[in-house]
Amino acid sequence: MSDPHHAPADPHGVIHDVDKPATLLGVFATVLLVSAVSIGMSVGVPGLGKMALPLQMTFSTIQAVVVLYFFMHLKKADRVVLLSAAASLFWMGILFVLFLSDYLTRAKYTY
């Protein structure tokens, strides 16, 4: 019956790789810590200027990767799932590259 510490008999053979609480706790602490660093840096460190945004986005990306890999189980995902996740980022990449190639190449002065 229900035992919080041991996997039950698995007659259907579908329960494997049960997450370890210590791993999940580590992921949770990491994401929180990175948030604290990002917020602390942005609010507490004067004069970051143009470096603030790239640093913030780097921290957010680290957090998202950790969430995707551990919480969303990409670490044990099938290839088609990995392909779907990668495809969404690739499509998003196309969107950003195309609109930025327009805006970043517009002249800031008039002839």
Place this chain on the structure above:
Amino acid sequence: MSASTHSPVLKHHFEDLHQQHASERLGMWMFLATEVLFFAGLFAAYTIYRMLYPAEFEFASSKLLWSIAAINTLLLVSSSFTMTMAIRSAQLGDKKALARRLLITAALGSGFMGLKAFEYATDFHEKLVPGELFQSELVSADLELNGMTAEQAAAYKFDDAKHEHWAQELAKHNFGKGPGDEGFISPERVQLFLMFYYVMTGIHGVHLVVGIGCVLWLVVETYRDKIPPENYSTVEMVSLYWHLVDAIWLFLMPLLYLAGAGMHH
């Protein structure tokens, strides 16, 4: 044929539970891909306007309540943790822990929405709302400075303000300047940022409300004994959606609340 063909959880059109779970995951990930693209459009629009109007975005962002956003980050990340722990409970057949962890997840999500509602109410009270409210607040601050010299305006203390209100700060900053002048912060573009703030946090909030509904549905299904260990994937599907909404917040938070954090100094 594997033993997993005999489970009551198995839908008739799948050969076994492995295939069923794999199909569920693929379907959910394809849906998440559409969600990523949906939000990508918003992030793309935000990127363009922040690139074009950095000063206005910094000014408007500095008026938002980053401390509430920080607490909301804590709530949402905690809810992702309890949601993943709920999958574990489902796999181990621990029904009580499953229901408890799902309820905690829903409570943390509701806490997020509660703080969001408080934040919107505060913004409304401060008239930090695009349109008539914003404009009338700014016009009255402008009128108070009318007829002063630049030195008088810079040194002027607004009567009722313990802290300078955003409209008073903007009126003083723009005093004697007009569109096109160096350092002018365009009120129209400040309102544009506020539109992004309301639309992006609003759409994210709607996603979270849907997520809370799904988690509460899982609680009901748990009590109805519909989630035996071999059906843990139902919890996993909701958790995938929940984590995506969490991950999107991790980008929204710095973009909206920390863009003007440097102006607090």
